[in-house]
Amino acid sequence: MVVKQKSSVLFVVLLLIISLLSGCSNNAATVNNQDSESTIKSNKPIEIGITQIVEHPALDSARQGFIDALASKGYRDGENLKIDFQNAQGDIPTAQTIAQNFASSKKDMIFAVATPSAQAAFNATKDIPILITAVTDPEDAGLVKSMEKPETNVTGTSDAAPMERQMELLKNLIPHAKKVGILYNTSERNSEIQVEMAKELSDSFDIEIIASGVTSTNEVPQALDSLMNKIDVLYVPTDNLIASAIAIISEKCIENNIPIIGSEKGHVEGGALATEGIDYYKLGFQTGIMAVEVLEGASTKDMPIETLKDTTLTINMDTAEKLNIEISKEMLERAEIVKGGEVQ
Structure with missing residues (x-):
């Protein structure tokens, strides 16, 4: 009877030891899984x-x-x-x-x-x-x-375009300019703001702003036709729709001997005469x-x-030659020159 009791006690003890070892193993696995998940999360x-x-x-x-x-x-x-x-x-x-x-x-x-x-x-x-x-x-x-x-x-x-610098550039390159056309997208608030800014500056530079709004690139040629006989120069604002049509706009303006002052370098690379703009x-x-x-x-x-406080003067020499516009030595020395559609 005593032997049987001792055997039963030993059996229970063994069960407890096995249970404890199993629990430790599971806890270790849980910790390892948590560490793994944490590593995965941090590496995401x-x-x-x-x-x-x-x-x-x-x-x-x-x-x-x-x-x-x-x-x-x-x-x-x-x-x-x-x-x-x-x-x-x-x-x-x-x-x-x-x-x-x-x-x-x-x-x-x-x-x-x-x-x-x-x-x-x-x-x-x-x-x-x-x-x-x-x-x-x-x-x-x-x-x-x-x-x-x-x-x-x-x-x-x-x-925000440095509008005043661009108007100074316009007057330096085309001193006789009195009527400045602006082509812009009427559904883009940014463009409307720039038209308003240009009108506010017009008296200071002795110019008249003639704005023409479009809602799609399909309207650009007709809008240009309506401007050609009314303006001395075209100003292009930072307008996404107009920028996407800059090649068409440049070709039309050069045909009609109308210089374009752009508001960023991409305009000049697309055929505009010059800009004093941001990079x-x-x-x-x-x-x-x-x-x-x-x-x-x-x-x-x-x-x-x-x-961005710094601005860069960019001049398209191909366009200057086509329009027969002479660029001063001072301007050439500080400008990025575009020729053949690429910055030189």
Whole structure:
């Protein structure tokens, strides 16, 4: 009887030991699984959705500058970063769909290039950080409370054109100019703002502004025809629709001996005579540096909208020769020269 009792006790003890060992094993497995999940989570690439209203040199340069800035700080696409680039092809409903898809897929950040894309992104989410560029007046566009303190999930850079410098350039190159035409997209608030700015400056430069609005590239040739006999020079604002038609506009103006003053380098590369404008690559790069700050903990609500202070004089010598316009030695010495459609 005693032997049987001892055997029973030993059996129970063995069961307890096996149970304890099994529990320890399971706990270790749980800890290991948690560590694994934590590692996977930390190694998950940051996802940034890039939405761009249309492809043209200025906006493309800004996008590349943004990507290069991220890479310069260690965030590289295909490694620890996953970039989803979507182009709306100039269609606002498409821009809205892109923004909604980015919001529903819970991107870590949205980079919006140009006002329509920025507005679509802001309408789609108030939580995901949105970095913007190529937006002339973010406050007027309803994206931020103020340029100094956004107080929203939006920050980034403005491409506000140095209009006064461009008007000085216009008068230096075409001193006799009195009537300045502006071709712009009536459905883009940025463009309307620039027309208003030009009109405010008109008295200072002794010029008259004759504006002609369009709603699509199909209307551009007819709008140009209506301007040709009324103006001495054409000014092209930072307008996405107009920029996409700059080759057509330049050809028509050169045929009619009308110089074009552009607002950014892409216009000059497309055939405009000259510009004193900002570099969109640098603007995008500056936005990318801001994006890194946000990714590393900064709040968009407290980050002021930035601008690019430096401007670059760019002159298209092919166009100058066709229009028989002489460029001073002083201008040539400080300008980037475009010849054959490329910067020399």
